[in-house]
Amino acid sequence: MLQPVASTRVVDLVRDRLRAAILAGDLPPGTRLSVPELARQLEVSRSPVREAVLLLVGEGLAVEHTRRGVEVARLDLTDVLELYDLRAAVDALAARLAAERMASSDLAALRGVLDAQGAAAIGDPKSFRDLDERFHQIIVQTCGNSRVIRHSELLLREMRLAGPLLLNESWHLKLSHEEHRTIERALRQRDGSAAEMAMRSHLERVSQAVKLHHA
């Protein structure tokens, strides 16, 4: 049962590298993605770079201005609220589906993430956020619906571009953590509808908090 070795296509490598650079903030929102320039820096030809850039546009991480190039997407408050609203719907579904399917190893992984998050919640927003992502990813990956996985993953990535618009206050992180615990409890008890509701209200609450914070 061996997986085939990585595809070793240049376009994939370029896409992954660009995506990582964007999500890490090395290519901040608004940065122009010039195909010839990137090709020079990455030392490949323009073809795979062009394709990779278009793929990122498809993922929502960059926006295309016809005949005027592509730039890293800039997200404003409206965008973040849109993303939270949609994620509330999609991830709530994922949580409901996951409740019936989680293996005990998944539940253990979830608990591990939450324990680490409880510690980080004190004063490390960066790692809190990483753990938050993992928490959501574990649930989504377990839900068994490949389209939910794909779309949720897209939304999660897109949201990473929002960086400075998100909340880092300690009270907010602690509250989020408590809500995560509630979700995890529902999942552990295989109560799909409780997990669904807990996930939805969690993300809707975060959405409201973000909105109020920037009012």
Added chain:
Amino acid sequence: MLQPVASTRVVDLVRDRLRAAILAGDLPPGTRLSVPELARQLEVSRSPVREAVLLLVGEGLAVEHTRRGVEVARLDLTDVLELYDLRAAVDALAARLAAERMASSDLAALRGVLDAQGAAAIGDPKSFRDLDERFHQIIVQTCGNSRVIRHSELLLREMRLAGPLLLNESWHLKLSHEEHRTIERALRQRDGSAAEMAMRSHLERVSQAVKLHHA
């Protein structure tokens, strides 16, 4: 306030044409999308064809087999159920949001579609389906959340590939039509939460019906 003239990019024309051909069934599921071959038929070079094909892969209308080409996606029962489940979540959100934003012209359009659908429901599954799509599109387009619009549109298109797996029985069409009426009533009364629930239960019911029909 003039809209810019159509971009007249070859890649867009090719993408639209291929998408139309796929959705119309001229390129049935499983058809290989050979870039050189399509380029010959469309009388353009391979570059824009290649890009267009990759865009369709991003839309879920085709699947890529690395170094073995791209083919029109084949959907099985599992895929259709996945799509209905996800649409139930996304379109329910759209319905809730739309309830607060629908202009009277939108409501009029909705009613027009439903009236036509009521007539078609008798024995014209083809046009019933078209009107069904329009019904959902009007609501989604009105919801004001651009990401909901984008993702819902993707799901709706993808589902068109499912053709033969969908239900055409008269009783089912009539029931769907009644549910559409219920949704429209909620929207007309600007009752977001009723619209949300009606939309969700409509799509979940259809999902169950499809599942049972193929059992």
Added chain:
DNA sequence: TCTTCGCGGATTACATGTAACACTTCCGGA
């Protein structure tokens, strides 16, 4: 001062060239 026009530099969008790869077919040997 403000606007308009044209030039220079760079990029996009499309066209084309080609090595490596995959599938098919067919043939010889066990």
Added chain:
DNA sequence: TCCGGAAGTGTTACATGTAATCCGCGAAGA
């Protein structure tokens, strides 16, 4: 008959060429 491999065909993936377009800048003119 069945299997292994070589040749042939067609494609993918990447590289590169180039016309049309866009943008910034500065000079000419109102």
